[in-house]
Amino acid sequence: MDKYSIYDLSRFRIEQARECLQSAETLMSINHHKDAANRSYYCIFHLMRAVLALDSFDSKKHSGIISEFQKRYIKTEKFSVKFSDTIKDAFDIRNDSDYQDFYTISKADVQLQIENAKEFLEAVKVYVTTFAKEQK
Numbered sequence: 001m002d003k004y005s006i007y008d009l010s011r012f013r014i015e016q017a018r019e020c021l022q023s024a025e026t027l028m029s030i031n032h033h034k035d036a037a038n039r040s041y042y043c044i045f046h047l048m049r050a051v052l053a054l055d056s057f058d059s060k061k062h063s064g065i066i067s068e069f070q071k072r073y074i075k076t077e078k079f080s081v082k083f084s085d086t087i088k089d090a091f092d093i094r095n096d097s098d099y100q101d102f103y104t105i106s107k108a109d110v111q112l113q114i115e116n117a118k119e120f121l122e123a124v125k126v127y128v129t130t131f132a133k134e135q136k
Contacts, residue, residue, distance in 0.1 A: 021040065069087070
């Protein structure tokens with residue numbers, strides 16, 4: 001990672017998140033709701049990792065990423081507390097849809113999750129851009 005900065009890593013992870021969001025929207029358009037929910041969760045997950053990269057923090061566990069993001073950014077109000085529910089709901093839906101037999105999710109619920117992921121994406125982009133400007 002020597003040749004890349006933490007900002008480069010953060011921007012890379014934001015791009016991963018955008019790709020997941022685009023996949024979620026495509027899957028939604030063909031009524032693959034569970035897969036769309038999965039991709040929208042991964043959008044949110046990559047966004048949390050993008051922000052945590054600025055602190056040089058990473059974890060191999062999803063729970064570690066979520067916990068650390070909550071502690072460093074939600075509880076300190078660097079990000080709105082509403083994103084706490086966005087993260088929790090997306091994580092729960094992804095787990096249910098990936099691991100529970102016969103789980104179904106409504107189109108409306110997936111659409112809401114995608115909209116929440118878009119809102120989180122915009123908030124993270126602003127945060128990372130502001131961080132980069134402050135570092136110069």
